[in-house]
Amino acid sequence: MKNARRKAKDNDKIGRKFRSEATEKQAAKARQSERLIERLEVIDEPRKEWQLQFSIAPAPRSGEIVTVARAASVSRGDFTLGPIDVQLNLRDRVAVTGPNGGGKSTLLSLILGRIPPDTGLVSIGNGVVIGEVDQARALFEGEDPLVVAFAREVPDWPTAEVRTLLAKFGLGVHQVMRPAASLSPGERTRASLALLQARGVNLLVLDEPTNHLDLPAIEQLEEALESFDGTLLLVTHDRRMLDTVRLTRRWNIEAGALEEITPD
Ligand SMILES: Nc1ncnc2c1ncn2[C@@H]1O[C@H](COP(=O)(O)OP(=O)(O)OP(=O)(O)O)[C@@H](O)[C@H]1O
Ligand SMILES: [Mg+2]
Incomplete structure (x- = not known):
């Protein structure tokens, strides 16, 4: 009560x-x-x-060090990120902020091992299971009905459970039988959050999530983030989201240089 x-x-x-x-x-x-x-x-x-609208089920916990970068830099065209020295620890909840083109998305790609560093090194910890809303969303852009596309990602799940989970995310009969590509961005995002829940993740990566979400979906996401007890990397310009989501660290990136902002 x-x-x-x-x-x-x-x-x-x-x-x-x-x-x-x-x-x-x-x-x-x-x-x-x-x-x-x-x-x-x-x-x-x-x-x-x-x-109970939704919570994100954590995967088994990762090791204490989630990812570490040592003097790591990467260039893309004229732009260079780094050299970066940073360590992300288990259960850190980091807001990544900075101006457009400053290198936020590049930093994520670098420290998650998606692009190799040109100099220095990056190492991902044992047992890290990365969950990305955007990546999950990309799975729901085809012509298959949503329920079919979703079931393909969780082959062990009985269809009834898939339907129940999707319904919890506000995706009922009108959505799940339609081609996934025909759903609204907010609906697809809810489906991808449902998938993260189904799979379990211990490092949740969100790059500008509010750009793609409708308001109920943002609210649901904020609630889910509150109960998520893994490690969180959240890139956002959204002041309200920065104020609402519980965070433990803040990294600001400008012109390829990362600065950790310590609260005074
Ligand atoms: N594949 C690429 N090839 C060439 N340049 C790139 C590539 N990807 C990114 N860049 C450049 O690298 C710089 C940093 O881009 P990045 O996407 O990391 O910034 P960001 O901080 O995420 O910006 P935004 O807030 O707009 O998402 C930009 O100048 C961008 O144009
Ligand atoms: Mg970006």
Whole structure:
């Protein structure tokens, strides 16, 4: 009950921010969220669907060191990132900020081992299971019905469980039978979050997630991040998201140089 009250209050805070920041196009969706939020205030306990809408199941924990870069640099055209010296530890929750073109996405590619360093070294820890919403989303861009595309990624799962999981993410019969490519960006993002939950991840990487999400999906993502107990790398320009998501470190990247910002 205590927990339920706290959640309702948090949701209200988010709701107020939605109201002030929503664009006209998003206003209808924001109103829909408001209605949900208002309902939370008048009932004793949030409804189960809302409360359990989703959480991201962690994979078995990784080692203490998730990834480490030593004097690592990489060039792309005229742009050079680094040399970078940084260590990401188990359960760090890092916000990566900086101007457009500063090198945020390149840093992720480098420290996740997607692109080899030109100089220095990068090493990924044992047992690290990386989950990326964007990567997962790419799986849902084909002509197969969503439920088919999803089931292919979790071959051990009975169809009924796939349907139940997708339904928890607000993807019901109207969505799951349609070609995945015809779903909205927010729907595809919810499907990819469902897939991360199904697979279990211990390093969640989000590069500008709010660019692709509708407001209910952002709210769901923020809730999921709260309960996620693995390591988090979050690139975002979204002030509200920076304020809402629990973070332990902040890296700022400008013109290819990484600076760790320590709270004063
Ligand atoms: N494949 C590539 N070839 C050439 N240049 C590239 C390539 N990828 C990125 N760059 C350049 O590297 C620089 C850093 O890009 P990066 O995508 O890492 O920045 P970012 O901080 O993620 O920017 P944004 O906020 O716009 O996402 C940019 O100047 C970009 O044009
Ligand atoms: Mg980027």
